[in-house]
Amino acid sequence: MRFxxxxxxxxxxxxxxxxxxxxxxxxxxxxxxxxxxxAQVSFEPGNDRLFSVGDLVDRGPxxxxxxxxxxxxxxxxxxxxxxxxLMAWIDxxxxxxxxxxxxxxxxxxxxxxxxxxxxxxxxxxxxxxRVPLVRVVGSVKGRFxxxxxxxxxxxxxxxxxxxxxxxxxxxxxxxxxxIVGFDDMGTWKDHVLWGRSLIVDxxxxxxxxxxxxxxxxxxxxxTYVGHTIIPPVSGQGPLEIRSHVFxxxxxxxxxxxxxxxxxxxxWNHTENCGVFMDAKGYVSHFSSE
Numbered sequence: 088m089r090f091x092x093x094x095x096x097x098x099x100x101x102x103x104x105x106x107x108x109x110x111x112x113x114x115x116x117x118x119x120x121x122x123x124x125x126a127q128v129s130f131e132p133g134n135d136r137l138f139s140v141g142d143l144v145d146r147g148p149x150x151x152x153x154x155x156x157x158x159x160x161x162x163x164x165x166x167x168x169x170x171x172x173l174m175a176w177i178d179x180x181x182x183x184x185x186x187x188x189x190x191x192x193x194x195x196x197x198x199x200x201x202x203x204x205x206x207x208x209x210x211x212x213x214x215x216x217r218v219p220l221v222r223v224v225g226s227v228k229g230r231f232x233x234x235x236x237x238x239x240x241x242x243x244x245x246x247x248x249x250x251x252x253x254x255x256x257x258x259x260x261x262x263x264x265x266i267v268g269f270d271d272m273g274t275w276k277d278h279v280l281w282g283r284s285l286i287v288d289x290x291x292x293x294x295x296x297x298x299x300x301x302x303x304x305x306x307x308x309x310t311y312v313g314h315t316i317i318p319p320v321s322g323q324g325p326l327e328i329r330s331h332v333f334x335x336x337x338x339x340x341x342x343x344x345x346x347x348x349x350x351x352x353x354w355n356h357t358e359n360c361g362v363f364m365d366a367k368g369y370v371s372h373f374s375s376e
Contacts, residue, residue: 089183089185089186090174090175090178090181090183090185090186090189091171091185091276093216093217094166094216094217094218094219094220095217095219095220096219096220096221096260096276097219097220097221097222097223097252097255098163098219098221098222098223099222099223099224100136100163100222100223100224100225101224101225101226102224102225102226102229103134103135103136103357105134106131106133106134106135106136106357107131107134107135107136107355107356107357107358108135108136108138108224108231108355108356108357109125109128109130109135109136109137109138109353109354109355109356110137110138110139110140110231110233110311110334110353110354110356111124111137111138111139111140111334111351111352111353111354112140112313112334112335112336112338112351112352112353113140113141113142113167113313113314113316113334113335113338113339114139114142114143114147114153114338114351115142115143115144115145115146115147115150115153115169115338115339116143116144116145116146116147116148116149116150116152116153116201116339117147117148117149117153117338117339117341117342117351118149118152118153118155118156119148119149119152120338120341120342120350120351120364120366121153121351121353123364123368124351124353124362124364124370125137125353127353127362127364127370128353128355128362132159132160132161133161135161136161136163137161137162137163138163138164138165138222138224138233138311139156139162139163139164139165139233140164140165140167140233140234140235140311140312140313140314140334140335141164141165141166141167141168141169141170141218141235141280141313141314142167142168142169142170142235142313142314142335143156143157143164143167143169143170144169144170144173144198144201145169145172145173145196145198145201146169146196146339146343147338147339147342147343148342148343150201150205151201151205151207151208154208154211154215155211157211157214157215157218158214163222163233164218165218165219165220165221165222165233165234165235166215166218166219166220166235166280167235167280167313167314168189168235168236168280168281168314169193169196169198170215170218171189171280172189172190172192172193172196172198173193173198173202173208173215174189174212174215174216175187175189175190175193176189176190176193176194176198176199176202177202177208177209177212178190185273185277188271220234220235220276220279220280221233221234221238221247221252221279222234223252223253229356230249230308230309231308231309231310231311231356232252232307232308232309232310232311233310233311233312234279234310234311234312235279235280235312235313235314236268236278236279236280236281236282236283236312236313236314236315237278237279237282237283237284237285237310237312237314237331238279238307238310238312238331239284239285239304239307239329239330239331240264240266240278240282240284241267241284241285241287241288241300241329242265242267242284242288243264245259245262245264246304246306246307246329247259247275247307248306248307249306249307249308250306259275260274260275260276261274261275262274262275264278266278266281266282266284267282267283267284267287268281268282268283268284268287268314268315269281269282280314281314282314283314283315285300285328285329285331286315286317286328286333288300289326289328300328300329301328301329302327302328302329302330303327303329303330304329304330307329307330308330309330309332309356310330310331310332311331311332311334311354311356312331312332312333312334312335313333313334313335314335315333315335316335316336316337316340316349317333317335317336318336318337318348318349318350318352318363319336319352319361319363319371319373323373324361324373324374325352325354325361332354334352334354335352336349336350336351336352336363337349337350338350338351341365341366342366345366346366347365347366347367349365349366350363350364350365350366351363351364359374360372360373360374361373361374
C-alpha cells in the first residue's frame with residue numbers, strides 16, 4: 088500500500104441534531120490550551136463535536152496528549168502535513184518518493200526528538216491512518232468542510248466545489264501540478280496538506296494595493312483550514328478568502344515563544360462565533376459577519 092493510500096480522501100457527517108460543532112486551529116502539541124478553551128465554551132462531549140484542521144503533533148509541549156484525542160468519540164480531525172510526516176517517518180524505509188520526502192521533512196524539523204521520548208506513538212498510527220484529508224459536514228444550509236491547507240489553487244483557479252466533493256473519488260485527486268507551499272510538483276493529496284496559494288495571492292495583492300479576492304466562493308461551502316498562522320483580527324474574527332476560513336493562530340508560538348499575539352482559535356460553527364486564547368489564558372471573543 089502506497090503512502091497516504093489508507094487515509095480516506097473524504098469523510099461525510101450529517102448535521103449535529105443535538106449539540107454544537109466546533110472547529111479548532113492547528114494544535115501542534117498544545118493540549119492544555121485546547122482543554123482550557125473547551126472549558127471556556129462549556130463543551131459537552133455527549134452532545135457537541137470537535138473538528139480539527141490537523142497538525143496535532145510537533146513543535147508544542149504535548150504531542151502525545153494531542154494524539155490521545157484520536158481515541159475520543161467526539162473528536163474529528165483531518166490529516167495535517169505534520170501528522171503525515173510523522174506517519175512517513177514511523178513507517179521507515181520505502182521506495183515511495185512521496186513518503187521519503189515527507190519522512191525527510193520530519194527529520195529536518197527534528198520531530199524525532201519528541202517521538203523518542205514517547206514510546207507509545209506507534210499505537211496511534213492505525214488511528215492516524217484512518218484520518219481523512221477532508222471532512223464534509225451537513226448539507227445545503229449550514230454545510231461546511233474541514234481541510235488542513237486549502238481546497239482552491241489560486242494560481243490556476245482550479246478549485247474543489249461542493250459538487251466535486253459530493254462526486255466522491257474524483258480524478259482531481261491525481262491531478263499533478265506545482266503546489267505553492269509544497270514548492271514542488273504533487274497531487275491534490277499533497278495540496279490539501281501543504282498548499283498556500285490563497286494566502287500568497289492575498290498577501291501579494293495587499294502589497295501591491297490590488298483588488299482583494301472575494302471572501303466567498305459561490306460553488307464552495309465554508310471551508311475551515313489551518314496550516315498558515317494568521318491570528319484573528321480583533322472585532323473581525325478569522326481571515327476568510329474564497330470560502331476558506333483560516334484558524335491557525337500560532338498556538339505553539341504562544342506557548343514556546345511566549346508570543347502574546349499568538350494563541351489558539353476555537354470556532355463555533357453552529358453559533359457563528361469563536362474564542363481566541365493566548366498562553367496566559369486570556370480569552371477574546373469574536374463573531375463573523
